[in-house]
Amino acid sequence: MPTTNPFLLKATENIRRRMFLKAIAAGLTVPAAMRVARMATAQSAAAVKRFFVLYVPHGTAPEHFSPRIMGGDRTNFALDKTNVSILGPLEAYKKYVNVYEGFQYMGMAGTHEGLVNCLSGYTGKDSSAARVTLEHVIGKAVGAKPLILGACSHLPFGLDDNGKLFWDGTPIDPQKSPVKAADQLFGGSSAGPAPAPTAPVSMDVQLRRDLLGLTASEIQGLQNTLGGLTREKSKLQRHLESIEALRSEMASAGGGGGGGTPTMSSCSTRPMLPTVEMVRAQSAGQVVDSSGGNDYFYQEKNFPLLYKAQLEVVAQALICNAARIVGLMPMFATCDFDFGFANAPGSHHNGLSHTMGQPAPSAQYNSPVTVDNYLPEPRVPFARAQRWFMQNLVDIVVKPLAATDDPTAPGTKVLDNTIIYVMSEVGDGQNHNRASMIQHPQVPSNLPLVTIGRGGGALKSGQVVQVPLSPQGMAEGKARPATDLYLSLARAMGASNATFPSTTGPVTEVLA
C-alpha cells in the first residue's frame, strides 16, 4: 500500500531523483533509470527500524526539563532554555524530538522500587510476578532479540529490585561489560574487517535444539511428579516457557547458542570503538563476575567511562543493524554516585535528585501554570547531572545516527528509522510523582519521557505531546497510562499486535 506519510513521501522522492540521475550518468536509458529508481525506493520502504530505550535515574527537575512552548504551538518549542536545560543538547535535533507530558505509571508501586513496573505497565506491587517490558514486547513482535546493556546497573552481590528495569518474564541482568557486548556484536578485539559471519555448524544447531527438547520433556516429567505442590509446578512452568522461548529463538535465528548475538552486523568492517577499547585496556581483561564480585564493572569511579562506552556500543549496534532493539540502564535506582565529574558535586540520588524545588516569588496559587514558577537556581546541580546523561546520548548516539546513511534504506539516515526512548522511574526527583500533576505552586510536573527519531516515518516527531491538553486535567489527576505511549511506540515499530496492561488506546497524535 502506498504510504501517505509526508516524511516517507519526501524521502522517497529524494531517493528516486538521486538514483534516477545516477542511473542516467551511468549510461542507462531513461526507462531503465526509472526502473532503478523505483527499485531503490522499494528498498527504502523496507527500512529496518531500530529501537533504543535509555533509563535516566531519579526523575528530573521540571523547571530545567520541560520545553517552553511558543505561542501555544506545540510544534514550536525551545529545549535549551538555559545553559543547564536537561534537554538542551537536543536543541539541534528538535525535529526528531517528542516530549511527552500528561502520562503516568499506573498501579501501586512506590517510589524508586516502582522501577520494576515502569516499562511493562504491570500494576502489582510485588517484584516476583512475571512481566514483559516494552523493548521485549517490541522485540518479540518484530522477531529481534533485544540487546540489554548496563553500566553499574546493580550492586555487587546480586540483582535486587532497584536494578530490575528490563523484564522478559523474569528480570534481565544487563550486560555490564561494553567490551564483551562489542565483541559479541562485532567480533574480535580490534578495528578491522568484521569477521565473516560464521555459518553455524548445522549439526550442533540441530543437536542443541534437540537437547532443549529433551530438557523441556524432563521439566514436564518433573512437573507431573509434584502432585499438589502448585507453587513449585508454577516455577517449573516458567522454566519450561524459558526453554521453549530459547528453542523458538534458535529456530527463527537458524542457530546460535543460548546467549547468541541477536542480529548479524551489516557493517563490512568492525566499527571504531575508542571508548570501548579504553575500557578494555583499563579493565585488563576482567570479566563481569557472575556472582557479583567487586570487579571493574561495579566500581563507581568507572561509571562515566562505562556509560560512554555502552553508548558507543549502542550507536554502532544501531548503525550496523547488529542489534535492532537495545536497552541501556546506567546506574540503578537509588544509586548514590557522586556526580562531581559532571560539574554537579553531590550524591545523585539522596543529594541531587532529592533537592527540593523552590517557588519563584511571583508564583502564587492562582498564577498561571508554568514551569517558570520555580526558581531555577536550587536545582542547577541536579539539572547538570541529568544533562550529562543527555549530552552524552546526543554526542555519542544521536549525532552519528543523524549523520549516517542507513545502510538498510538508501536516502535516509539511521535516526530516521530509529526511535530512542528516554525515561525515568519518577517525575520530579524530589516529589517522586509517578503521575503528571501540578506541583507546588502551579508548576506542571510530568514524567520525563522523550523520544528521538521517527521510526521509519511512523512516528510524527518535533512536538510536545500533551495528554491531557488542559492543565485542569492534570490537576485532577487525569494523566494517561504510560502504556498508551508504549502501545504507540510499539505500533510505530511495526509491532501492531503488541499489548500492554491498562491501555486506553494509542496516542494518535504521534502516529503517522
Added chain:
Amino acid sequence: MNGVAAKAKKTAMSSERNGDRPARPWLALLAVCTMSAGACTAAVDGGDPGTTGTGGAGAGTGSGGSGTGGGTPTGGSGGVHTVPPFMLACTQSKPGAAALRLLTSNELVNSLRDIFPEVRDAWTPSLPANSVASTGFDNDASITVGKQFAGGLLETAEAVATAVTGTPLANLLPCSTSASADRSCADTFVTKYGRRLFRRPLTQPERDRFLTFFDAARAKTDFKTALKWTLTGLIQSPSAVYRSEVGAEKSGMRELTPFEVATALSYAFSGTTPDEALLAKAESGNLGDLVAAARQMLASDRGKEVMHRFFDGYVGYARTSSIAKPNVAAFANLSTQMVSETRAFITDVIIAKGGGVRELLTSPTTYLTNELADFYGFPRPASAFAPVMRPSGRGIGILAQGAFLASRAAPDASSPTLRGLFPYLRLLCRPKLEVPDNIPNISTPQPGAKTTRQRYEMQHSASAVCSFCHKQFDPIGFAFEHFDEVGRYRADEGGLPIDSTGTVLKEDATTPLFTFDGQEDLATKLAAEPVVHQCVSAHLAAYAFGSTEACLGAGQVTDLKDGKIGIVEAYARLAGEPHFLRRAPNQ
C-alpha cells in the same frame, strides 16, 4: 481507621490466631505510620541497599503543600509499610514448605568444578547475576529460571561439556579411546556423572532418556560430540539445577529422602554438591548425625566461604570496594582493604574463634594493614591483617568496621539514617517502612556551623510527620557520629562537639528499650537484647533454608543468647531442625 489500618489490624489478629506465630504489635502501629508519613529526607530511600521489600497494602498520599491547593494523588506510591518476613521465634520448631531450589550461580559453578576437577579452569561460566531477595540473600527458594538464565546455563553447560570431552576424556572414560566406543561406554559415563550431577542415582527411565538422546546424536556425529551434547543435557537438566526438597507425603507431612537431605546439607554448609562419601551415606539410608556433618563441612574452606556469603548478604559490607568518597582521596586505595579487614574480622572472631552475636557486636579487635592503621590512627599490625586492639573509645565489633561505616554513609558525610537502619532492620528485625513521596534531601554538610546530628534533627525530629518513622532508627544512628563517612574516628565535627547519645525504642515505637552513649554502649546493649539473637538466628535460618517459612524453636536461640554457642555453631545446628527432614504439606 482507614483501610490500611484495618488491614494491618486484621493481619495482626490473624497472626495471633496462628498458634505458631508470635504476635506482631507493630502492625497496627505501622498503619499509623502509613497515614502520617510525609516529607522527610531522602536518606531512608537508600536505607538498606541490597534489600527490597514486598507485600503490604497501598495507600496514596497527597502531594503539594498546604496553602498551594495543588496537591493531587500520586497514584498511591507513598507511605506504605512492608511487613518483615521473619518469624522470630516459635514455641516449637516448625518446618517450611517443600521446594525446588534453584542453585545459585555460585553453587552451580562450585558443583561443576567439584564434579569435574580435571577441567576446573578450562571453562568460563556465562551466568547472569543472582536475584537478591528481600532477606538480602541470593539463594531464595522463590527464584525461577528465566530465558536469560536458561541461555546462560546452556552456554555454561556447553563450555563444561566441551572441556570434559576434550583431552581429559581419555582418563575420565577410558573406553572412549576405543574406536568402537559405543552406547555401553556412554552408559558408563551417564551413570557415573549423572549420579553426581543429580545427586542421586538416575532412574532407569532417566538413563534410557539420555542414552536415547545419545544414540540419536551418535547417528549424526562422532562419539565424543554425541557425548558432549549428552553431558550438556545432564548439566542443564532440572534434576541437576534444582535442589529437590520435595520428599514424599507421610503422616500429613512431606518426608525428604536421604538424597534430598544430603543435598540440602551439602549446599547449606559447604556451598557445593555432595561428595561421593556423602552420597554413599545417603544411598545406605544412614546419614548419621546431621549436625556433626554440618560442623565438619563448615570447617572446610568451602564451608567458611558459606559463612562469608552469609555476612556478604546480611551486612552488605563488600559493596564498600565499589563506592567512592570524593572528599577523601585516600579512600580509593583503601576501600578494598576495608573489605578485607571485615572479612578477616569474620574469619577470626566468628569462624576461627567461634564467636557469637556478642563477639560480632563487641569484639575489640580488628585486622589491619599498615595503611589502614595509619588511616584510622590505630597501632600498626604485626603483619598484614593481623589482629590489632582498637584503642579505647574507637568503637567495637562489626558496627565499627570501616567497611560497615563507609558503605552506610553519604559520599560526603555520615548518615545516621543509613547507619541506624542496620540495627533497626537486621538486628532488631523491625519492619521496613516504605518511603513516602515528597522527600527533600538532607541539608548539605555545614562544617563548623552544624553537626550532622543537628542537620538530621532539624529535618527529622523537628517535624512530627518525619519523626514518626525516623525516630525509630535515626537515634540509633547517632551512636556512630564519632565516625566520619569513611569510618575514621573524629573527636569533634568541624570543631563542634558530637552528641552520640540516643534511645532505642521498643516495637511500639514509643517506649524506650534502652538508652546509650556512643557506638560501644549501643553495641554492648544490643548484644544483650534477646531479640537481637532471635533476629540473627532468623537470618541464619533464612539463608540456610532459602525461605522464611520455617520457624525456629526457642532452644536454638537461647543457647546463642546465653553465649553457649557461636554463630557458626548456631548455623550448624540448623541441620538438626525439622525443616531438614520434613516439610509442611502441599502448597
